[in-house]
Amino acid sequence: MDFGPIEWRPKFATKQGENALCAPTPFLAIKEEEMMKNMNKMMELMKQWPNVDLRPHFKAHKSVDIAKQQIKLGAVGICCQTLTEAESAVYGGSIEDVFISNEVIGVGKVKRVVQLALKSKISICVDNEENIKDLSQLAKESNANLDLVIEVNVGQDRCGIKPGADVVPLAKLVESLPNVHFKGIQAYHGWNQHVRSAAERKERTNTVAGLAQKTVECLQSANIKCPYITGGGTGTFPYEAGTGLFTEIQPGSYVFMDADYNRNLNEKETFYSGFVQSLFIYTTVQSITGDERAVVDSGMKAASLDSGPPLVAGKEDSVIYHSGGDEHGILRPNDGFKVGQVIQLIPGHCDPTVNLHDVYYLIDGNEKVKAILPVNARDAGV
Amino acid sequence: MDFGPIEWRPKFATKQGENALCAPTPFLAIKEEEMMKNMNKMMELMKQWPNVDLRPHFKAHKSVDIAKQQIKLGAVGICCQTLTEAESAVYGGSIEDVFISNEVIGVGKVKRVVQLALKSKISICVDNEENIKDLSQLAKESNANLDLVIEVNVGQDRCGIKPGADVVPLAKLVESLPNVHFKGIQAYHGWNQHVRSAAERKERTNTVAGLAQKTVECLQSANIKCPYITGGGTGTFPYEAGTGLFTEIQPGSYVFMDADYNRNLNEKETFYSGFVQSLFIYTTVQSITGDERAVVDSGMKAASLDSGPPLVAGKEDSVIYHSGGDEHGILRPNDGFKVGQVIQLIPGHCDPTVNLHDVYYLIDGNEKVKAILPVNARDAGV
Numbered sequence: 001m002d003f004g005p006i007e008w009r010p011k012f013a014t015k016q017g018e019n020a021l022c023a024p025t026p027f028l029a030i031k032e033e034e035m036m037k038n039m040n041k042m043m044e045l046m047k048q049w050p051n052v053d054l055r056p057h058f059k060a061h062k063s064v065d066i067a068k069q070q071i072k073l074g075a076v077g078i079c080c081q082t083l084t085e086a087e088s089a090v091y092g093g094s095i096e097d098v099f100i101s102n103e104v105i106g107v108g109k110v111k112r113v114v115q116l117a118l119k120s121k122i123s124i125c126v127d128n129e130e131n132i133k134d135l136s137q138l139a140k141e142s143n144a145n146l147d148l149v150i151e152v153n154v155g156q157d158r159c160g161i162k163p164g165a166d167v168v169p170l171a172k173l174v175e176s177l178p179n180v181h182f183k184g185i186q187a188y189h190g191w192n193q194h195v196r197s198a199a200e201r202k203e204r205t206n207t208v209a210g211l212a213q214k215t216v217e218c219l220q221s222a223n224i225k226c227p228y229i230t231g232g233g234t235g236t237f238p239y240e241a242g243t244g245l246f247t248e249i250q251p252g253s254y255v256f257m258d259a260d261y262n263r264n265l266n267e268k269e270t271f272y273s274g275f276v277q278s279l280f281i282y283t284t285v286q287s288i289t290g291d292e293r294a295v296v297d298s299g300m301k302a303a304s305l306d307s308g309p310p311l312v313a314g315k316e317d318s319v320i321y322h323s324g325g326d327e328h329g330i331l332r333p334n335d336g337f338k339v340g341q342v343i344q345l346i347p348g349h350c351d352p353t354v355n356l357h358d359v360y361y362l363i364d365g366n367e368k369v370k371a372i373l374p375v376n377a378r379d380a381g382v
Numbered sequence: 383m384d385f386g387p388i389e390w391r392p393k394f395a396t397k398q399g400e401n402a403l404c405a406p407t408p409f410l411a412i413k414e415e416e417m418m419k420n421m422n423k424m425m426e427l428m429k430q431w432p433n434v435d436l437r438p439h440f441k442a443h444k445s446v447d448i449a450k451q452q453i454k455l456g457a458v459g460i461c462c463q464t465l466t467e468a469e470s471a472v473y474g475g476s477i478e479d480v481f482i483s484n485e486v487i488g489v490g491k492v493k494r495v496v497q498l499a500l501k502s503k504i505s506i507c508v509d510n511e512e513n514i515k516d517l518s519q520l521a522k523e524s525n526a527n528l529d530l531v532i533e534v535n536v537g538q539d540r541c542g543i544k545p546g547a548d549v550v551p552l553a554k555l556v557e558s559l560p561n562v563h564f565k566g567i568q569a570y571h572g573w574n575q576h577v578r579s580a581a582e583r584k585e586r587t588n589t590v591a592g593l594a595q596k597t598v599e600c601l602q603s604a605n606i607k608c609p610y611i612t613g614g615g616t617g618t619f620p621y622e623a624g625t626g627l628f629t630e631i632q633p634g635s636y637v638f639m640d641a642d643y644n645r646n647l648n649e650k651e652t653f654y655s656g657f658v659q660s661l662f663i664y665t666t667v668q669s670i671t672g673d674e675r676a677v678v679d680s681g682m683k684a685a686s687l688d689s690g691p692p693l694v695a696g697k698e699d700s701v702i703y704h705s706g707g708d709e710h711g712i713l714r715p716n717d718g719f720k721v722g723q724v725i726q727l728i729p730g731h732c733d734p735t736v737n738l739h740d741v742y743y744l745i746d747g748n749e750k751v752k753a754i755l756p757v758n759a760r761d762a763g764v
Binding site: 022 | 464510539712
C-alpha cells in the first residue's frame with residue numbers, strides 16, 4: 001500500500017527497514033500482504049453488487065493511510081463513528097466524503113461538524129428534533145451544508161427511532177429546514193455481526209431489511225424519496241448487499257479480522273473464505289514458572305478483552321491467554337516459551353484493541369518494518 | 383494542589399476558568415477537593431506506622447502533576463509498572479526516586495532503564511537470572527547503578543519466584559554482579575485488593591505476610607540482609623503496614639477511588655471511611671427512547687468495563703449502565719434524562735479507565751476548570 005509521511009516518536013524505536021522484533025513491546029503489527037489480501041477480496045466481492053457502494057468504517061483502523069488505500073481501491077468514502085475520527089480523516093487525510101454513522105450532540109460538537117462540512121462532504125446520523133434544528137441553524141450560520149441520515153433502531157436497542165411511520169415527521173422536519181438535506185436512513189444492527197452461524201446471521205439480516213423496507217415504504221407513502229439505505233458490518237455485509245434494498249455497506253473489521261470474527265469463519269461461508277488475520281499484538285515473555293505459565297507484557301492496556309481474550313498465533317488451541325491485569329497476560333500452559341521471546345497475539349476484538357495503541361508497525365513477510373502508521377483517531381470517543 | 387504547565391490541544395476545548403460542562407464529552411474530571419481529601423487522609427493514616435514508607439503507584443493516575451503532589455505531602459517516591467511510566471516520571475517530572483514494580487525485559491528496554499538510572503534513583507523488580515545479568519552488564523557499560531528487588535509470588539500466580547529458599551541464589555547472583563544491588567523483595571497480591579470483606583482481606587494479607595516472612599528468613603539464614611519489603615494496594619495497605627514486616631506500601635487508586643473499591647467500603651472498615659470518589663467520566667446523553675433507555679457517548683473507549691460497568695453518580699441504585707460497544711453506554715431506565723444533558727459516571731475501575739484518556743480536567747466545586755492535566759504515561763504498556 002501507499003502511505004504518507006511517517007510520525008516518529010522516541011518510544012517507537014524502530015526505523016524503517018529494521019526488524020520489528022527490535023521494537024519495544026507491546027505493539028500492534030499489520031502484516032501488509034494479509035491486509036491487502038483482505039482489501040482486494042472485498043473489492044472482488046463488491047463486483048456482484050453493482051448497485052451497492054462500499055463505505056468502509058474508519059473506526060476499525062482509525063488510520064488515514066489505510067482509509068486512503070481503501071478509497072484508492074474503490075470505496076466511495078468512509079464512515080466514522082465520532083467527531084474526532086471525522087476530523088482526523090478530513091483535516092489529517094483530506095478525505096472528501098465522510099459519513100458520521102452516529103449522532104453528534106451539543107452545540108460545541110455541532111459547530112465542529114459544521115466546520116468540517118466547509119471542507120468535505122459530510123453526512124451525519126440523526127434521531128432527535130432538537131439536534132436536527134441545531135445542525136440546521138449552525139450550518140446556516142456558517143453557510144455550510146449537511147446531509148442528514150435518520151437512524152432507525154432495527155433491533156440493537158441503542159440509538160435510532162422506531163422503524164416505520166415515526167420517520168416521516170423527522171424527514172419532513174429535515175426537508176423544511178435550511179442547509180440540511182434528507183439523505184436516507186441507517187439500519188445497522190451491531191450484535192448481528194457476531195452471531196456464529198452464517199445462516200442465522202443471514203436470517204437476522206432479513207429481519208433488519210424488513211424493518212428498513214417498512215420504513216422506506218412509510219417515506220414513499222408520504223412522497224419522500226429515500227435514495228440512501230446504509231448498514232451492514234463485517235459479519236453480515238453480504239446479506240445486506242444482497243437484499244437489493246441497501247445502497248451502501250459499512251464493514252470495517254475485514255481489513256484486520258480478529259479472534260471473534262475468525263470464529264464466524266468456522267462456518268466456511270463462501271463470502272468469508274478469503275479473509276485472513278492481518279493484525280497482531282507483538283508481546284514479550286517477561287516471566288515463566290516451569291511448564292505452568294508464561295507471563296507476557298500485554299495486558300488490558302494492549303488488548304481489549306471485551307469479546308474474549310486474544311489468541312496465541314500458531315498455538316490457538318493449546319495455549320490460553322488469561323487476564324493478568326492492566327499490563328500482563330498469563331499464558332497457560334508454558335508451551336516452551338522463554339523469557340525475552342517475542343510472540344504474536346491475535347486480538348480478541350480489533351476496534352477497541354487498536355484504540356489502545358498510538359501506532360501500527362506495517363511489516364512485510366520477513367518482519368521488516370515498512371512504515372510506522374499513526375492511529376490518527378485514537379481517543380476516548382469525542 | 384499545585385500543577386505544572388498545561389498541555390493544550392484543540393480537541394480539549396475548555397480554557398482554565400470555564401465551566402467543565404462546556405468541554406466536549408466524554409472526558410475525565412478530577413474533583414480537586416475530593417482528591418486532596420484522599421491524599422490527606424492517606425498521610426493521616428500513615429502516621430500510625432512510622433516505620434513504613436508510602437510510595438504511591440503512578441499506574442493509577444499516570445500524572446506527573448499528581449505524583450509531585452503526593453511527594454510534596456510525604457511520599458518517598460513513586461512506583462511505576464512500566465518503562466513508559468518511569469520515563470514520564472523522570473524525564474517529564476524530574477521525580478528522583480522511582481521503583482518499577484515489574485520486570486523490565488529485553489536489551490532495548492534495559493538500555494532505557496539504565497539511562498533513567500543516570501538521572502534518578504531507580505529500583506526494579508527481577509525474577510530471572512538472565513535478566514539480572516543483562517541489567518548488570520548494561521548498567522556497568524553506562525556506569526549506572528540499579529537497585530534490584532526480587533519479586534516473590536505470594537499467591538497471585540503472575541510473575542515472581544516461589545516464596546522461600548529460591549530467593550537465596552538469586553540474591554547472591556545480584557550481590558556478585560557489578561552495578562546492581564540487592565535491595566529487598568516485593569510481595570504484592572493484586573486480587574486480594576478486590577475481595578469484598580475487610581476481614582477476609584486482612585486474613586489473606588496475613589497469608590501474604592507469612593510467605594514474605596518465610597522468604598526473609600531464608601535470606602537471613604544465608605546472611606543476606608533484606609532491608610526492603612514492599613507490597614499492598616488500596617484494598618489491603620493498612621494490613622501490610624500493620625504487620626511490622628513491610629517497610630513500604632504502594633497503593634495507587636486511593637487518590638481517585640472507583641466503583642469497585644467503593645464496594646469494599648460497604649464494610650465500613652475504619653481505615654477506609656474517609657476516602658471519597660474524586661474521579662468522574664463526564665458524558666452526554668445522545669439519544670433517548672421514552673422511559674426505556676438513554677444512550678450516552680461513553681463506551682468502552684471511555685470507561686473500562688473489566689471490573690463491572692461505571693455507575694451513574696447520584697443514581698447508583700436506580701439506573702444501570704449497559705455496554706453499548708466502543709462509543710456508547712446504554713442507561714436503563716431513562717430516569718428523566720434529556721438529549722444533550724451532561725451526566726457524571728463513576729468509573730468501574732480507575733487505572734484502565736484513566737489509560738483511555740489523554741487529559742484530566744481538574745475542577746472545583748462549581749465545575750470550574752482549574753487546569754487540564756495530561757495523562758503523561760497513557761500507552762499500551764511499553
